[in-house]
Amino acid sequence: MTYEAVIGLEVHVQLKTRSKMFTRAAAGYGHPENTLTDPVVLALPGTLPVMNKDALDKIIKAGLLLGCEIAPVCKWDRKNYFYPDSPKNYQISQYDQPICKGGSVEIELPGPARNIMGEHKSVALTRIHLEEDVGKLNHGDGASLVDFNRAGTPLMEIVSEPVIRSADEAFAYLTALKTVMIYGGISDCDMEKGQLRCDANISIRPVGQAALGTKVELKNLNSFSFVRDGIAHEIRRQTAVLESGGKIVQETRDYDGQTGTSQSLRSKEMAHDYRYFPDPDLMPVEVDQRWKDSIRATCPELPFDRQRRLQAEYGIPYTITSVLVPDRDLGDYFEEAARLSGKAQAAGNWITNDLLRELGAAKKSLSESKVKPVHVAGLVKLVEEGTILSNAAKEVFVDMFNTGDLPEAVVARRGLKAETNLEDLERWCAEAIAANPKSVADYKGGKESALNAFKGPVMRQAKGKADPKRVDETLRRLLAG
Amino acid sequence: MPKPEDFNLDHVANLARINLTEEEKARFASQLGDVLTYIAQLNEVNVEGVEPTAHAFPVVNVWAEDVPEAGLSVEDALRNAPEKRDNMFVVPKVVE
Amino acid sequence: MSQELYNRPASELSQMLARGEVSAVELMKSVAERTRQVEPRVHAFNSMDEADALAQAAASDQRRARAKATGSAVPALEGIPIGIKDVISVAGQPLTASSRMLENFVSPYDATVTGKLKAAGAICWGRLNLDEFAMGSSTENSAFGVTSNPWDLTRVPGGSSGGSAAAVAAGEAIASLGSDTGGSIRQPAALCNIVGLKPSYGRVSRYGLIAFASSLDQIGPFARSVEDAATVLEAISGHDPKDSTSLKLEVPHYARGMAELVKSGRKWKLGIPKEYFGEGLDPEVEASVQAAIGEYKKLGCEIHEVSLPHTKYAVGAYYIIATAECSSNLARFDGVRYGHRSKDAKDALDLYFKSRAEGFGPEVKRRIILGTYVLSSGYYDAYYLRAQKVRTLIRRDFLEAYKQVDAIVTPTSPTPAFKKGEKAANPLAMYLNDIYTIGVNLAGLPGISIPCGFTSSGLPIGLQIIGQPFRETELLAVARAYEERNTWRMQFPKL
Ligand SMILES: [Mg+2]
Ligand SMILES: [Zn+2]
Secondary structure, eight states: OOEEEEEEEEEEEEOOOSBOSSSOSBOOSSOOTTOSOOTTTTTOTTOOOOEEHHHHHHHHHHHHHTTOEEOSEEOOEEEEOOOTTOTTSEEEEOSSSOSEEOOEEEEEOOOSSTTSOOOEEEEEEEEEEEEEOOOEEEEOSSEEEEEOSSTTOEEEEEEEOSOBOSHHHHHHHHHHHHHHHHHTTSOOOOGGGTSEEEEEEEEEEETTOOSOOOOEEEEEEOSHHHHHHHHHHHHHHHHHHHHTTOOOOOEEEEEETTTTEEEEOOOOSSOOOOOOEEOTTSOOEEOOHHHHHHHHTTOOOOHHHHHHHHHHHHOOOHHHHHHHTTSHHHHHHHHHHHHHHSOHHHHHHIIIIIIHHHHHHHTOOGGGOSOOHHHHHHHHHHHHTTSSOHHHHHHHHHHHHHHOOOHHHHHHHHTOOOBOOHHHHHHHHHHHHHHOHHHHHHHHTTOGGGGHHHHHHHHHHTTTOBOHHHHHHHHHHHHHO | OOOGGGOOHHHHHHHTTOOOOHHHHHHHHHHHHHHHHHHGGGGGSOOTTOOOOSOSSOOOOOEEOSOOOOOOOHHHHHTTOSSEETTEEEEEOOOO | OOOOGGGSOHHHHHHHHHHTSSOHHHHHHHHHHHHHHHHHHHOOEEEOOHHHHHHHHHHHHHHHHHHHHHTOOOOTTTTOEEEEETTBOOTTSBOOTTOGGGTTOBOSSOOHHHHHHHHTTOEEEEEEOOSGGGOOSSSTTOTTOOOOBTTBTTBOOOSSSHHHHHHHHTTSOSEEEEEESSSTTHHHHHHHTSEEEEOOTTSBOOTTBOOSSTTTOEEEEEESSHHHHHHHHHHHBSOOTTOTTSOOOOOOOHHHHHHHHHHHTOOOEEEEEGGGSSTTOOHHHHHHHHHHHHHHHHTTOEEEEEOOTTGGGHHHHHHHHHHHHHHHHGGGOSSSSSSOOOTTOSSHHHHHHHHHHHHSOHHHHHHHHHHHHHHSTTTTIIIIIHHHHHHHHHHHHHHHHTTTOSEEEEESSSSSOOBTTSSTTOHHHHHHTTTTTHHHHHHTOOEEEEEEEEOTTSOEEEEEEEOOTTOHHHHHHHHHHHHTTOOGGGOOOOO
């Protein structure tokens, strides 16, 4: 029997705000333990929450980018449960009135090869709501240590419909979601920093069956590849269970990416009963058309829309757009360089090959690059005009990368200008022809390749600085004469 | 409305994370039984079509701009901690 | 009447301070001395810091001298010692909520009202006893001992703000702050012969008040006169960006506005809700309240019988909503970040069970359990949601009545102060003691209790006046119109 998987993802994304969701203590990552707290974060007696306007702006932006319906009114609920990383022992969240409903994420499945675009699909969303993050538990021997720096960070919970069918689709979904979040300036989605966290609900059923199988919740998928591998592993595990005549148990499993295995989390002795109720400390949020419009005005073009536009507008291939587009800044960089140079393809090549290679080697980010779009455009022009030759251009690029000098300056400083003394070139060509009568005969006899025999000596004379195109032209003219 | 006898004290005390002695259980069960019986008279009220009141004077969009303010120093954050180590709060090990 | 400093109203003391007849330090010394004398019998305080209070008083005298030199204004409460219920945070001071759970807790921040009192020149004086976490009507539920009623030491002062009421009644503070969730200011004020005011919900910031039931809690003053209550209310009121439920409304000049209204001789239309005068109302209390209503008639006020038909459901709705909110509000007391931690927990889960069992007293446990139950899966709609709908009906009853009348007049408490221990074993009987005060909290209205006489055995009786939302000035004026015509407030307990 063949089975198909039914997968729904619950993704938590930290919003990129300066202060926390319900108090103005600073939000941040990588600070010394318990230095980002205040009485509200620590839930000291008497403290009260106050919403962060920017977090609301950002979730509305996320909702608009993903085509969600923004609720005209939403409220806050308390989700009650005890855990040492939760200072109030309830989490302020949204239960039955999330701020965003519906919507979808456009994803791209892996193509048949790296350089060929894969199939695009739309993954429907159930809802997106806003809540607050918890602190961090560090497990030691016999005790746990709690750091509340992360507690209270604004957190978006994005719930997909159970429409994902494979580990690859899940991976593609996360990738696309992350790209949209980065485009919107909503979150950096750095999984290593816990800015994006993912749980998966997975069931399988025989192909053609409408009823859903028993679902298993997979937790601790803490990198993109662990999400893919963990889901693939769980599908295999469930398939094996069913094929051996067993039954799937509804449970929560913990995936260990290091060993590629999963383990059932001992079912809690008490079933969860979160006792949701409206938070009496907070007032509802009302989102009117004006607010939505003002956020919409700040929404960027979606990444896949941009990719399609770049291909259509600049005629550049998927191999380049698929590199440029996932990084909004790189895409912007490209568009600037393409505009300045008027040669999109050449600019794209320089950026996706040389710039990324040098940045990678130097372990630098784009914003740290001394080579700006104006440098790339300048270089493209010099090559285009024949002022420098392509191998010299490579040298210029590396120099610019290190010094930040403009290409013209590098060419002048390093004497990389292509040979333009036409008298010398004329003389070297004539000498080469005179020295090789056999090849002259061959050429005149129709053997086109015989021309190459003259080029070597000319280039040697020119010490490599002659434009091959001009050498070719000159030789043909002299031989024809 | 549920019946006062539905009340399962052990289950609820578990949710509330409070250990009760046998003596407390007996006393609370009877006292809360009385209270629940009294509360059951809310059943008489016709609440059809009545909106719940969450706030006496509701307003909307009460928020603050996203401007960080100084918080507590680590020392102040941990001042009341029953047990601390390495600038963190110590809790006995968490068993899932 | 010649009175000791510690028994005078703040308005009078302010004038004496202004005239230089007394210094803030002398006043504070008088209050502290009185406190030393009577506190062993009254036990209104959980803790006090006399040296700190005297230092605050000295600073106050200096501020006054500076203001005099520069001709600048002196704030309304400059130099007045004001006691603070031990559930309102004062930076650097203990904050116990009269609970073992917070026995050693020191708060690192000021409640908004504390900051406002300080800004108004008041001296923050002592931490006043209460029913643990403000849950109770007698102050017997304190982990640190029962407060006695200064009028009869064998009786309770009411609660939960019993310490705040007893301290003012006994001359241990000139005024004080309490909190009122279901009557916790008005009922002890009534039982101790002083004025107690619960403002409209949202009038005073709750930031720094340990939450019992967030949608009902409100901080308010205890004082020796309606005017003093107005002055303290003015000092602590106003929108607070740290409390999302505090409203952005301008703060009127309560004392001045009240005085002007009283002077105008306005004939108030007063409503008498028939449901508040039935079974369970002590005949002596009823007689005093009727006599007070008679005084209003003499003033030319119109008296209307009104109906608040859902009154009998108020206690039930209240105990669902208040306990539900408290079960969640008190979840933070878990022994992790602060507060009592059990010494023999074997793991984190066990830490919760044991710390909370050891840290909370019986009434708090009962309410947390009740509140947890009414929110639990399968019961939410039947209890919590229904109670919130009943709340809507109770609120409507009041708003309906206000189409006819300016204010509503009722007894504050069905009985005068009861004996210690009398209701301790019967929580329901204790809950029913709040029957006249609870509706006000459910509806978010302002309410005041003022002295209106004594029983034959000399126990104080209180008159409750319930105002319209955010119309505290009118409420105070109605109260003052009656207060002017009697001397109840000028009687002091013999201690
Ligand atoms: Mg916790
Ligand atoms: Zn969540």
